Every structure is written in structure tokens, then in C-alpha cells.
Amino acid sequence: MDCINNFTDxxxxxxxxxxxxxxNAAGIPVYGSEEEQVINGCLASVxxxxxxxxxxxxxxxxxxxxxxxxxxxxxxxxxxxxxxxNTDVLAAFGIQLPEAYANASMVKTxxx
Numbered sequence: 001m002d003c004i005n006n007f008t009d010x011x012x013x014x015x016x017x018x019x020x021x022x023x024n025a026a027g028i029p030v031y032g033s034e035e036e037q038v039i040n041g042c043l044a045s046v047x048x049x050x051x052x053x054x055x056x057x058x059x060x061x062x063x064x065x066x067x068x069x070x071x072x073x074x075x076x077x078x079x080x081x082x083x084x085x086n087t088d089v090l091a092a093f094g095i096q097l098p099e100a101y102a103n104a105s106m107v108k109t110x111x112x
Contacts, residue, residue, distance in 0.1 A: 004030045044085045052078045
């Protein structure tokens, strides 16, 4: 197995520490699906930005409150995603970050 991809399922996320402990012991990097998972020890993610999602949701809610018909509203998507990398995990696995990810946000385990 080359890696594990972790999703945003609450049961999986609630037990992330167990998954990371076992995967790290086996030398298998775990990729997260959002920033908090990377802060908690996953190697990297290019996932959803919950703040951006909240902003779009708020804009849509304001439109509905202003009288726009929710059934007629177009589906809105978040298209901007910035990669995030945990430098502690990167170093622990001895992985060199590819130049294509030079724009990635860098965090350390437990950093808020």
C-alpha cells in the first residue's frame, strides 16, 4: 500500500489518531480531506475550505431572505482549493515537496 486517503466521514475523523498511529508505524502516509486533518497529523490535503463554503452559504441565505426563490437558485460551487502540507509529517517520511506545490500552506502537527 502506497498511502491512505482519509475522507470527511465523522466516524473516521473521530478515530483519526488510531489510523495515524497504525499507518505511521507501518510507514504509510495518510492524506486528509481538509485542513484540520492535516493539522492533526495527515501528510497533506487539497480539500474543502469550510470558511469559503460558509461564505457562499451565507450569500445564498441572504439572497433567500431578500426574496429570491431558493428553488430557482443556481448551484454554487467552491472552486478555489489551496494545498496544505504538514511539514512535520513530510520530514518524518523523508518526502521532498514537489515544486508544483510551492504555493501550499505549511502547518505543523497540532498548530492552530
